Amino acid sequence: MSIQIFNSLTRQKETFVPLEEGKVKMYVCGPTVYNYIHIGNSRPVIVYDTVRRYFQFKGYDVKFVSNFTDVDDKIIKAANELGEEVHELTERFIAAYFEDVTALGCKKADVHPRVTEHMDDIIQFIQVLVDKGYAYESAGDVYYRTRKFNGYGKLSHQSVDDLKIGARIEAGEKKDDALDFALWKAVKPGEIYWESPWGKGRPGWHIECSVMAREHLGDTIDIHAGGQDLTFPHHENEIAQSEAHNDKTFARYWMHNGYINIDNEKMSKSLGNFILVNDIRKQIDPQILRFFMLSVHYRHPINFAKDLVDAAATGLERIRTAYNNVKHRLTATASLGDHSEEWLEKIAEQKADFEEAMDDDFNTANAISVLFELARIANIYLNETNTDEKVLLSFAETFEVLGDVLGIEFAKEEELLDEEIEALLQERVEARKNRDFARSDEIRDHLQAQGIILEDTRQGTRWKRG
Numbered sequence: 462m463s464i465q466i467f468n469s470l471t472r473q474k475e476t477f478v479p480l481e482e483g484k485v486k487m488y489v490c491g492p493t494v495y496n497y498i499h500i501g502n503s504r505p506v507i508v509y510d511t512v513r514r515y516f517q518f519k520g521y522d523v524k525f526v527s528n529f530t531d532v533d534d535k536i537i538k539a540a541n542e543l544g545e546e547v548h549e550l551t552e553r554f555i556a557a558y559f560e561d562v563t564a565l566g567c568k569k570a571d572v573h574p575r576v577t578e579h580m581d582d583i584i585q586f587i588q589v590l591v592d593k594g595y596a597y598e599s600a601g602d603v604y605y606r607t608r609k610f611n612g613y614g615k616l617s618h619q620s621v622d623d624l625k626i627g628a629r630i631e632a633g634e635k636k637d638d639a640l641d642f643a644l645w646k647a648v649k650p651g652e653i654y655w656e657s658p659w660g661k662g663r664p665g666w667h668i669e670c671s672v673m674a675r676e677h678l679g680d681t682i683d684i685h686a687g688g689q690d691l692t693f694p695h696h697e698n699e700i701a702q703s704e705a706h707n708d709k710t711f712a713r714y715w716m717h718n719g720y721i722n723i724d725n726e727k728m729s730k731s732l733g734n735f736i737l738v739n740d741i742r743k744q745i746d747p748q749i750l751r752f753f754m755l756s757v758h759y760r761h762p763i764n765f766a767k768d769l770v771d772a773a774a775t776g777l778e779r780i781r782t783a784y785n786n787v788k789h790r791l792t793a794t795a796s797l798g799d800h801s802e803e804w805l806e807k808i809a810e811q812k813a814d815f816e817e818a819m820d821d822d823f824n825t826a827n828a829i830s831v832l833f834e835l836a837r838i839a840n841i842y843l844n845e846t847n848t849d850e851k852v853l854l855s856f857a858e859t860f861e862v863l864g865d866v867l868g869i870e871f872a873k874e875e876e877l878l879d880e881e882i883e884a885l886l887q888e889r890v891e892a893r894k895n896r897d898f899a900r901s902d903e904i905r906d907h908l909q910a911q912g913i914i915l916e917d918t919r920q921g922t923r924w925k926r927g
């Protein structure tokens with residue numbers, strides 16, 4: 462079956478049809494780097510990393526771009542407060558970002574463009590909008606003429622007249638209409654700036670994504686994604702800028718993830734109710750955090766509560782134990798069971814169910830239920846007297862492949878307990894006594910693969926963890 466995506470633009474699930482056969486061009490709005498990310502901020506990173514992994518699993522060639530906003534008001538304020546250069550501050554938090562999201566099992570994007578590296582492209586883009594009459598300069602600022610763009614409000618499903626009611630012109634803004642938004646901001650004293658046709662200044666936030674998406678993915682992209690709070694005004698403004706500039710559809714599918722709440726309120730920096738990934742990943746296995754997040758559909762809210770995280774930990778442990786028992790049995794078995802076809806079919810059914818769940822708008826909650834079912838079946842199989850290597854390998858491989866789609870590893874770091882190692886060594890002694898060198902070597906290789914180093918001495922075999 463093909464992948465269905467809930468498209469915020471049409472507010473319905475649609476069959477994913479790529480622009481170019483077999484390829485996915487995807488842009489995810491990235492962080493403003495002036496602070497460590499909190500768990501709420503990490504949700505879009507985990508969610509869209511999983512979406513990307515699933516497309517790759519389905520055989521698509523994915524180009525994944527996610528930007529860093531490395532100059533803006535909040536960054537300038539933070540740098541001033543800390544007495545640091547803007548680029549020093551942003552380098553520090555970009556490095557911290559990579560550490561945090563890597564710990565959470567997220568792969569790097571193919572490109573992580575930065576605003577400061579695209580200043581010429583941004584200026585040229587704005588110039589085109591000015592030339593086309595979609596933007597105007599006003600005392601060193603440049604504003605987008607929102608009413609000129611037909612279709613403004615189509616993503617957030619609001620009419621321009623509704624929006625007008627809530628719009629205000631802030632002090633210091635010199636725009637013609639309250640709905641207009643800044644593309645370029647004139648420099649204020651003491652701020653970092655770039656030269657432009659409109660004088661010294663720096664870009665507004667929305668323009669950067671339009672420019673960087675176009676530079677790295679082209680005029681039209683397949684999927685544009687971000688947190689649900691970005692729908693309006695950020696993504697609405699991106700559409701207005703890009704479609705006015707390119708005269709083409711900007712993004713075909715818009716995906717938005719729900720919030721992580723704490724006591725049923727959005728976790729956010731401004732509310733101060735946040736937990737930093739950098740802190741919590743030292744207390745809770747980050748794989749548990751990822752598993753916890755994926756156990757809820759990406760469009761639903763998640764309440765971050767200790768008992769729910771504990772439940773996720775128990776659930777993950779259940780799957781890991783089944784996987785480890787399968788792996789363990791593989792070291793001890795080579796006997797042929799009688800019912801391998803039947804079991805192989807059962808495993809294949811779980812794989813198909815997993816795909817069905819993920820095809821349905823990346824329903825990771827249901828996909829995880831399938832992993833629980835796979836674990837349940839594996840446990841039943843392990844109770845059989847004769848286990849077949851082929852079936853065990855298929856169980857192990859299915860856990861690994863499906864786990865990889867979710868970015869979850871089931872192998873434990875220290876998979877073998879000391880007693881298990883001792884038992885295997887004892888078995889190796891017996892095997893050697895019986896001149897079963899094949900088995901003896903097999904045990905040595907298996908232990909080595911787990912990082913256990915054996916040393917045969919006159920007194921017997923010693924081992925240590927490598």
Ligand SMILES: Nc1ncnc2c1ncn2[C@@H]1O[C@H](COP(=O)(O)OP(=O)(O)OP(=O)(O)O)[C@@H](O)[C@H]1O
Nearest residue numbers: 501502504688689690719720721727728729730731
């Ligand atoms: N609680 C949350 N749950 C899910 N996604 C979130 C949450 N908070 C922020 N995001 C997402 O994280 C990214 C960065 O957002 P942002 O920097 O605005 O964070 P914030 O904590 O909401 O900050 P502020 O309170 O200053 O607005 C965006 O994609 C946003 O949608």
Ligand SMILES: [Zn+2]
Nearest residue numbers: 490491670695
């Ligand atoms: Zn963006």
